[in-house]
Each structure stands twice: as C-alpha cells, then as structure tokens.
Amino acid sequence: xxxxxxxxxxxxAAQAKWDEARIFNVAxxxxxPKYYCLSMFPYPSGKLHMxxxxxxxxxxxxxxxxLLNGFNVMQPMGWDAFGMPxxxxxxxxxxxxxxxxxxxIEYMKTQxxxxxxxxxxxxxxxxxxxxxxxxxxxxxxxLFEKDIVYRKNGTVNWDxxxxxxxxxxxxxxxxxxxxxxxxxxxxIPMYYFKITDYAEELLADLDKLEHWPEQVKTMQRNWIGKxxxxxxxxxxxxxxxxxxxxxxxxxxxxxxxxxxxxMGATYVAVAAEHPLATAAAADVPQLxxxxxxxxxxxxxxxxxxxxxxxxxxTGRYVINPLNGEELEVWIANYVLWGYGxxxxxxxxxxxxxxxxxxxxxxxxxxxxIAVGDNEFDATQWQDWYADKETGxxxxxxxxxGMDFQTAFDKIGEKLQSLNxxxxxxxxxxxxxxxxRQRYWGCPIPIIHCxxxxxxxxxxxxxxxxxxxxxxxxxxxxxxxxxPEFYETExxxxxxxxxxxxDTMDTFMxxxxxxxxxxxxxxxxxxxxxxxxxxxxxxxxxxxxxEHAILHLLYARFFTKLMRDEGLVKVDEPxxxxxxxxxxxxxxxxxxxxxxxxxxxNPADVDVQTDEKGRPVSATLKADxxxxxxxxxxxxxxxxxxxxxxxxxxxxxxxxxxxxxxMFAAPPEQSLEWSDSGVxxxxxxxxxxxxxxxxxxxxxxxxxxxxxxxxxxxxxxxELRHKLHSTIAKVSDDYGRRQQFNTAIAAVMELLNQFDKTxxxxxxxxxxxxxxxxxxxxxxxxxxxxxSEALWSELNGAKLWDAxxxxxxxxxxxxxxxxxxxxxxxxxxxKITVAADAPKDQIEAAALAxxxxxxxxxxxxxxxxxxxxxxxxxxxx
Numbered sequence: 001x002x003x004x005x006x007x008x009x010x011x012x013a014a015q016a017k018w019d020e021a022r023i024f025n026v027a028x029x030x031x032x033p034k035y036y037c038l039s040m041f042p043y044p045s046g047k048l049h050m051x052x053x054x055x056x057x058x059x060x061x062x063x064x065x066x067l068l069n070g071f072n073v074m075q076p077m078g079w080d081a082f083g084m085p086x087x088x089x090x091x092x093x094x095x096x097x098x099x100x101x102x103x104x105i106e107y108m109k110t111q112x113x114x115x116x117x118x119x120x121x122x123x124x125x126x127x128x129x130x131x132x133x134x135x136x137x138x139x140x141x142x143l144f145e146k147d148i149v150y151r152k153n154g155t156v157n158w159d160x161x162x163x164x165x166x167x168x169x170x171x172x173x174x175x176x177x178x179x180x181x182x183x184x185x186x187x188i189p190m191y192y193f194k195i196t197d198y199a200e201e202l203l204a205d206l207d208k209l210e211h212w213p214e215q216v217k218t219m220q221r222n223w224i225g226k227x228x229x230x231x232x233x234x235x236x237x238x239x240x241x242x243x244x245x246x247x248x249x250x251x252x253x254x255x256x257x258x259x260x261x262x263m264g265a266t267y268v269a270v271a272a273e274h275p276l277a278t279a280a281a282a283d284v285p286q287l288x289x290x291x292x293x294x295x296x297x298x299x300x301x302x303x304x305x306x307x308x309x310x311x312x313x314t315g316r317y318v319i320n321p322l323n324g325e326e327l328e329v330w331i332a333n334y335v336l337w338g339y340g341x342x343x344x345x346x347x348x349x350x351x352x353x354x355x356x357x358x359x360x361x362x363x364x365x366x367x368x369i370a371v372g373d374n375e376f377d378a379t380q381w382q383d384w385y386a387d388k389e390t391g392x393x394x395x396x397x398x399x400x401g402m403d404f405q406t407a408f409d410k411i412g413e414k415l416q417s418l419n420x421x422x423x424x425x426x427x428x429x430x431x432x433x434x435x436r437q438r439y440w441g442c443p444i445p446i447i448h449c450x451x452x453x454x455x456x457x458x459x460x461x462x463x464x465x466x467x468x469x470x471x472x473x474x475x476x477x478x479x480x481x482x483p484e485f486y487e488t489e490x491x492x493x494x495x496x497x498x499x500x501x502d503t504m505d506t507f508m509x510x511x512x513x514x515x516x517x518x519x520x521x522x523x524x525x526x527x528x529x530x531x532x533x534x535x536x537x538x539x540x541x542x543x544x545x546e547h548a549i550l551h552l553l554y555a556r557f558f559t560k561l562m563r564d565e566g567l568v569k570v571d572e573p574x575x576x577x578x579x580x581x582x583x584x585x586x587x588x589x590x591x592x593x594x595x596x597x598x599x600x601n602p603a604d605v606d607v608q609t610d611e612k613g614r615p616v617s618a619t620l621k622a623d624x625x626x627x628x629x630x631x632x633x634x635x636x637x638x639x640x641x642x643x644x645x646x647x648x649x650x651x652x653x654x655x656x657x658x659x660x661x662m663f664a665a666p667p668e669q670s671l672e673w674s675d676s677g678v679x680x681x682x683x684x685x686x687x688x689x690x691x692x693x694x695x696x697x698x699x700x701x702x703x704x705x706x707x708x709x710x711x712x713x714x715x716x717x718e719l720r721h722k723l724h725s726t727i728a729k730v731s732d733d734y735g736r737r738q739q740f741n742t743a744i745a746a747v748m749e750l751l752n753q754f755d756k757t758x759x760x761x762x763x764x765x766x767x768x769x770x771x772x773x774x775x776x777x778x779x780x781x782x783x784x785x786x787s788e789a790l791w792s793e794l795n796g797a798k799l800w801d802a803x804x805x806x807x808x809x810x811x812x813x814x815x816x817x818x819x820x821x822x823x824x825x826x827x828x829x830k831i832t833v834a835a836d837a838p839k840d841q842i843e844a845a846a847l848a849x850x851x852x853x854x855x856x857x858x859x860x861x862x863x864x865x866x867x868x869x870x871x872x873x874x875x876x
C-alpha cells in the first residue's frame with residue numbers, strides 16, 4: 001500500500017474496476033427488491049456546475065447505500081437536450097444546435113464519469129434524438145384522436161422585428177430581449193393538452209404522496225387552485241346590446257368565490273378581448289386605443305399582480321340579478337381573456353384590488369359585510385373588509401345577518417330560481433399549451449390539409465424528424481422557411497398538404513423520460529411492458545425546489561395519461577421526493593463608470609474578517625484595492641461566484657468534492673461554499689488513508705473480529721460499542737432520515753475513539769480490522785473511490801459483494817455506564833457503575849465521589865435524586 005493518499009491514481013482505478021464488473025448495469029431481477037433512484041436530468045449547457053455535483057452526489061449516496069443492502073438498484077442518466085439556449089448559442093457561434101448539443105453531452109458525460117457516479121450508462125437517453133421523441137409524437141397522435149389534445153387560438157408575445165414568438169421572460173419592459181422592438185399581442189392557433197380533465201385527480205392524489213415535502217404539495221395545490229364558487233349571469237341592459245350576438249347579447253357571465261358580496265357589486269370589468277369590449281369600442285377611438293394598449297401588455301398572471309391597474313368605462317350596462325341595479329361595464333387591463341369568462345364582478349368594499357381601482361376612478365363603494373362593530377372607511381383599506389370567516393351580511397335585503405356559508409347557499413338557490421347562476425367548482429389550472437414557434441424542439445406530428453383539416457401523422461410515418469443541419473437566424477422558425485420540411489401529402493386524401501412547423505414545449509420531454517429509462521432501446525413503444533411492471537414508479541426522485549410546480553405537475557399528468565393508454569400501471573411517478581438546497585457563495589463587485597456592476601470571482605479576492613470570522617472588507621488580489629462585498633447568493637455565471645467542479649476534482653479529487661458537498665449542510669438546505677471546508681474534507685480523507693496505512697504497516701490485515709466479546713478488555717468493548725452504535729446511526733441517517741452530514745460526523749467520532757484506543761495484540765488487531773472494514777463500507781456511498789482502494793488493501797474481496805455492515809446487538813449493550821454527579825444542580829464529578837446497578841448502589845457511589853464530597857462540605861444531603869442512566873443530583 002502506498003503511503004500517500006493520491007486521488008489522481010486511485011479514482012480512475014476504482015472507476016475502471018466498477019466498469020469492468022458492470023456492477024451498476026442492471027436488468028429486471030425478481031429475486032431482489034428493486035430501487036429506482038433518479039436525479040433530475042441536466043440540460044447539456046456545456047459544463048457541470050456545483051448544483052449538478054450536489055444533486056447527483058445525493059442520488060449516488062442513496063443508490064450505493066441501497067446496493068450494499070441487497071437491492072437491485074437502477075440509477076440512469078440522460079440529457080434534457082431541446083430548448084432555447086441551444087438556439088441562442090447557435091446564433092452566437094454560427095453552429096447548428098444539434099452539433100453544439102452533442103458536443104456538450106460528450107464533455108459533460110466525461111465530467112460525470114470523473115465523479116464516480118454509480119450510473120447505468122447503458123440506459124442513457126438524449127431527448128433530441130428521433131429514437132426518443134418518436135414515442136412522444138406517437139402519444140400525441142393517440143391523444144389527439146381522443147380529443148385530449150386539441151387546437152385553438154392562443155395569445156402570444158409577438159416580436160415584429162425578429163418575426164417570432166417570445167416567452168414571457170423574454171419580454172423586458174414591453175420590448176423583445178434581442179431586438180428591443182415593442183412587443184405585440186397576437187392570437188395564433190396552438191395545440192393544448194386537456195390537463196384540466198385531470199385536475200381533480202391531480203389534486204386528490206397529492207394526499208397519497210406521503211414522502212413528498214409538504215411545501216411542494218402545497219405549491220401544487222395552489223397551482224391547481226380548486227375553488228367552490230358561483231357562476232353569475234348579469235343580464236345585458238336593453239340599450240347596451242348593439243353589436244353583440246348570441247349569448248353575449250343576453251348576459252355577461254362571471255365566476256366568483258364570494259357570491260355573498262353580490263349586493264355590493266358596483267361595476268363589472270371585462271378583458272380587452274371580450275366581445276362586449278369590442279362592441280363598445282366600435283365607434284369610440286379612445287376605447288380602441290385603450291384596448292390596443294391592453295393587448296400589448298403581458299399575458300402572464302404573475303405580471304398582473306404587480307402592474308398598475310388601469311381601466312376605461314364602456315358606457316354599456318348590465319343588471320345585477322339580485323337587486324336589479326344597473327352596473328357599468330369597464331374594460332380593465334387586469335382581467336385576462338384566456339382565464340375563466342374574461343369578466344369579473346367588482347365589489348370594491350370587500351376586494352382590495354377593486355377597492356384601489358374604485359378609489360382611483362371614483363366608483364361607488366358599497367359595504368355589504370360587517371364584522372362586529374368595526375367602522376367601515378371607504379378611503380382606507382382594512383384587512384377585515386375581506387373577512388368571510390366572521391363577517392355577516394348587511395345592506396343585502398333578505399340575506400342580511402347571514403354568515404358566509406348560509407348566504408352562499410341561499411343566494412345560490414335564488415340565482416338558480418332566476419336562471420341567473422348556479423354553484424360551480426372551478427380550477428385555477430388551465431389547459432397546457434404546448435406549441436412553440438421555435439426550431440430546436442420535437443416537431444408536432446400534424447399535417448394540415450385543406451380538405452381533411454388537421455390530420456395526425458400515421459404511426460408508420462413516425463418519427464417526424466427534425467432536420468439537424470440548421471443554424472437559426474432568430475427571424476422566426478427556420479422550419480416555416482423550409483419547403484423540404486413542410487411540403488407533404490395528406491395521409492387521408494393524398495392531396496398536397498402542409499406539415500405543422502411548430503415544435504413542442506420542452507416540458508414534454510421531461511414529463512416521461514423516467515419511464516423511457518426502464519427500456520431505453522425498446523423499439524415497439526414508449527416503455528416495454530415487463531420493464532414498466534418491474535420498475536413501477538421511481539422510488540426516490542431528487543431535484544431543485546424550482547421544479548416543484550410545472551415539471552412535477554406535468555410528470556404526474558403524463559403518468560396518468562400513459563396509465564390510461566395502458567402503458568404503465570402506476571398512478572404517480574415518484575414515491576419519494578427530495579428537493580435539495582442551492583449551492584451559494586460570497587459575491588464581490590466594483591461599480592463601473594456607468595453604474596453597472598463588475599462582478600469579481602471570490603478566488604480573486606482577499607477577505608478581512610473580524611474576531612468572530614465575519615467578513616468586514618475585501619480587496620482584489622491583483623491590485624490590492626477595495627472591492628464591495630455583496631453577500632451570499634446562489635452560484636451563477638451572472639454573479640461570477642461559481643467554482644468549476646473540474647478544477648476542484650483536479651486539485652483535490654472527486655471524493656473530496658463529494659465529501660464536502662454531503663458534509664457542509666443537510667441536503668434540503670442551502671450549502672454555503674467554503675474553501676476551508678473543502679480543505680478540511682481533503683484533510684479527513686488523508687487522515688483516513690494514513691490510519692489504514694499505519695494499521696497495515698504494523699502487521700498486515702487479519703480476520704475481522706466476530707463472535708462473543710466476553711474476552712475483550714474494557715477499552716476494546718467500548719470501541720466495539722462505538723462502532724456498532726455508529727453502524728446503527730449511519731444506517732438510519734442514510735435510509736430513513738436522509739441526513740448525510742450527521743452520518744459523516746458519526747464516522748469521524750468513531751475514528752477519534754479508534755485513535756485513542758490501544759488496538760495492539762491479537763484481539764486488538766481483530767477489533768481494529770472490524771472497525772476499519774466497517775468504516776470503508778459506511779463511507780463507500782459518499783467517498784467510493786478511497787473506500788474501494790482501502791477495502792482492497794484491508795480485505796481483498798469485492799466491496800460491493802460484502803454487503804452493508806450490520807449492528808451487533810450484543811455490542812450495543814454496555815456492561816458499565818458513566819453517570820454525572822451534581823451537587824445542588826452543578827456538575828461536580830462522574831462515576832462508573834454497572835449498567836444494571838440498583839438505585840441504592842448508584843446513590844452510595846455518588847455520595848462517595850471525591851468531587852461530591854468536596855462540595856458537600858460535610859453537610860448531610862436533604863435529598864438524592866437519581867435519573868437512571870444519566871445523572872445523580874445531591875441536594876444539600
């Protein structure tokens with residue numbers, strides 16, 4: 001055994017050993033319990049970042065722990081390879097997105113392999129390959145035939161210069177992020193998935209997910225947004241029907257969760273696209289101008305909450321069905337046409353948004369809810385105005401004095417008797433629009449025929465292959481300019497037809513990839529039936545909290561779609577979910593002449609701290625001049641506070657990176673980067689290596705201790721007690737608690753006691769061998785390379801065949817225990833007694849303790865309190 005710890009030598013050797021034995025390449029095996037561990041797959045951006053390292057190390061720790069415990073473990077890896085970043089890089093570098101993506105995959109795969117992850121690379125998938133997206137297209141066509149996928153017009157952000165659709169986050173202050181052009185709203189045909197058909201099941205099944213964080217389930221519940229409310233129909237006044245047709249000429253329909261406040265409605269507001277708004281603006285230029293401004297605004301709900309609320313009266317009126325009052329219709333920029341009915345009833349007295357709007361435009365405010373003797377002030381909003389728990393109706397005629405639920409029921413009955421409304425359960429969730437006017441995505445398998453309409457591509461003609469030798473120019477979708485792509489024949493009538501040139505939302509690929517891993521080379525469907533039956537759902541899923549809503553919701557939705565197609569038999573994709581915290585680091589900057597911030601990497605900064613180690617000032621190493629400290633933030637390119645994992649691996653080895661990531665913080669909490677913490681992790685590994693080296697130098701390996709410990713001396717019994725207590729704790733930390741920092745700390749404590757114990761002699765060396773063999777297995781999930789090398793030196797067999805160490809129940813029982821002795825509540829000494837010593841013996845030993853005698857000062861004790869197994873308190 002070499003004397004020095006050299007990760008650059010031992011890590012490639014361990015990886016080669018695993019590859020040769022193919023221990024991470026698995027197949028269905030009914031003789032073992034299965035364990036499917038999955039970390040969210042990465043976007044191939046070019047290089048791994050520390051967030052990736054943390055995420056995949058967590059999954060690897062759990063996978064290796066389960067493998068040693070006899071499970072058939074699958075831990076696959078792939079690439080979420082479609083998306084806008086590839087198009088942007090292609091335009092910047094004049095290279096096809098496909099070439100950029102595949103190059104990145106190769107480099108990042110090399111990085112992942114250097115970290116020693118227990119990945120079954122035979123199962124690798126890249127979502128941009130036709131072999132993968134063929135089956136996504138196949139499912140799309142099946143669901144289109146069932147009307148679960150449908151086509152309708154949707155509102156998008158249109159950049160008139162780049163001639164392309166922009167995502168909401170690409171619109172900055174109303175302008176295109178690339179062109180700077182003022183963005184227009186356009187309605188274009190788009191494809192939608194009827195996720196709303198599954199809203200109730202998606203909501204109800206959250207209760208089945210016992211091992212998901214409550215925070216994530218709450219976020220999903222809020223996103224689905226089930227509410228019980230009332231549909232209310234306001235009749236259109238006779239003189240307000242001009243230009244309206246059908247139902248729109250008869251009534252204006254709204255949905256409200258507060259029908260108890262209906263008597264307090266003083267106006268109604270409609271979206272700019274509502275037919276009533278269009279009719280009212282027909283001969284009114286000011287209204288036309290305002291409608292155009294509203295349409296140019298954001299279509300994102302999040303922006304609605306923060307933007308200035310603006311409106312304009314239409315001069316049209318509707319009638320309150322309960323009291324016959326005429327209410328003016330306003331066009332308001334905060335009402336979304338694509339949400340609900342595109343109209344809301346406004347009750348300024350009991351809704352904060354309506355209150356602000358009414359005060360801004362001088363509209364009536366009518367109180368219809370009272371809470372005790374509270375005074376209502378129409379100029380100042382107070383939280384109790386919206387209270388439905390303790391409020392009672394007033395100024396509401398026959399409904400006065402009723403509480404919320406009574407009023408809800410009675411007003412519902414009244415509206416139904418008038419055919420002016422009825423109770424309704426509604427969801428905030430809207431159908432999922434999956435059309436993207438982009439190139440680098442999965443083509444939508446639809447053919448447009450003038451005679452036959454929208455025709456799904458026949459199964460025999462799938463996949464519709466995306467051309468890969470294309471360099472986008474940012475001016476609209478390249479596919480729409482490629483006759484060789486879109487010109488085709490209708491599969492029904494044979495006439496010339498046009499292929500759909502939109503591609504799918506990239507959330508599509510990540511909504512089912514976990515099933516494809518089960519049989520990635522299966523050529524007859526999305527997943528092989530026998531593989532789906534065996535692997536079922538993912539046992540452990542790991543990823544960032546930022547994916548708590550959309551990705552996880554769409555993955556749950558796709559699982560139910562695939563179940564209903566008979567492809568899988570599970571209702572939910574992920575049994576247990578761990579959302580790891582961010583990796584954060586200090587940030588530093590200097591201000592430029594124009595007020596911009598020039599961010600400086602922490603490695604280029606010297607930091608001065610106070611006596612408590614808190615940073616007080618910083619200087620740039622290059623010139624010694626001050627830089628400003630901006631605090632701790634998530635590692636990112638924009639703040640230049642990232643650490644390249646490759647540099648860390650080259651300097652310290654993969655095991656140091658893995659150990660630091662797992663020791664610095666519990667997995668669900670943010671991890672603050674620390675160079676000293678990295679160095680500390682490396683020191684521990686050097687110490688571990690040296691401990692085994694020194695042990696072997698004294699006489700080589702021996703058979704590990706086993707059997708009865710009756711013949712061992714007290715010190716060796718205590719070491720074995722510590723060893724087996726540590727095995728029990730680490731097993732629980734890895735398995736139930738998933739807290740790896742405390743597992744590492746427990747092993748460190750064990751090694752501290754090992755160093756203090758005399759392990760010379762035949763029995764001593766046998767116990768030492770037992771301890772060191774156990775330590776290498778306890779640490780194998782976290783630092784597998786050094787553990788593999790040390791196990792080879794200690795034992796010579798295959799570590800992965802040795803299994804997880806089991807706690808010896810006999811060693812966990814202590815024959816003697818140490819008890820604290822207090823006098824009047826203050827610690828004055830310690831005594832060692834038999835573990836089963838009776839109370840009178842413990843009292844006698846405590847009263848005879850030298851420290852206790854000294855502080856009793858010859859006084860007789862008033863009382864002696866014995867807390868079994870812990871302490872004795874002598875009261876004098």
